[in-house]
Amino acid sequence: DAGITQSPRHKVTETGTPVTLRCHQTENHRYMYWYRQDPGHGLRLIHYSYGVKDTDKGEVSDGYSVSRSKTEDFLLTLESATSSQTSVYFCAISTGGQETQYFGPGTRLLVL
Amino acid sequence: SQQGEEDPQALSIQEGENATMNCSYKTSINNLQWYRQNSGRGLVHLILIRSNEREKHSGRLRVTLDTSKKSSSLLITASRAADTASYFCATAVGSARQLTFGSGTQLTVLP
Secondary structure (H helix, E strand, O other), rough: OOOEEEEOOEEEEEOOOOOEEEEEOOOOEEEEEEEEEEEOEEEEEEEEEEEEOOEEOOOOOOEEEEEEEEOOOEEEEOOOOHHHOEEEEEEEEOOOOOOOOOEOOOOEEEEE | OEEEEOOOOEEEOOOOOOOOEEEEOOOOOOEEEEEEEEEOOOOEEEEEEEOOOOOOEOEEEEEEOOOOOEEEEEEOOOOOOOOOOEEEEEEOOOOOOOEEEOOOEEEEEOO
């Protein structure tokens, strides 16, 4: 798992509430990513980071924000959760010299 | 929008047979990667092929890339029940460290 953990692993929340998902890595990799996975869509990039306080939007960034104040942590926040954000969220990292990505175990989020 | 599209969406074979999955993409790429996902788990990188390569092998895996047709194939030889998983292609464009994933092929290997 390349030292990647995600928390929580499962969460049920109600529409309109804020939710923060955490991705933690232990190996000081520069690049970190948040994806969501939905049936029939594969993985879609939400946001990514290329360093502390350096982030950029991905394909499906609306309704999500991110922060990276430390190399090891990349936080994904749903400011006001909606049912359409029910999904499985994956964090990934990429090392400086490689182009492949290593994925965390995922977080299952259900928004009621 | 998705860059890669896998074909077929689902594939069921007997143990020992070969499995072939295809991926088509839309724009010029820097490299193409294949990942495997076991049920309920994160994706695991299998193999990367660069735009100037035509074929690559890794154990029982063989990947081909045809940039003129914007397509790639993943061949798993002598499949095992443990190969049962979803397989995704992902494309990297230019120097950006972003990947665009296809929707995947669900492979079932029957014992």
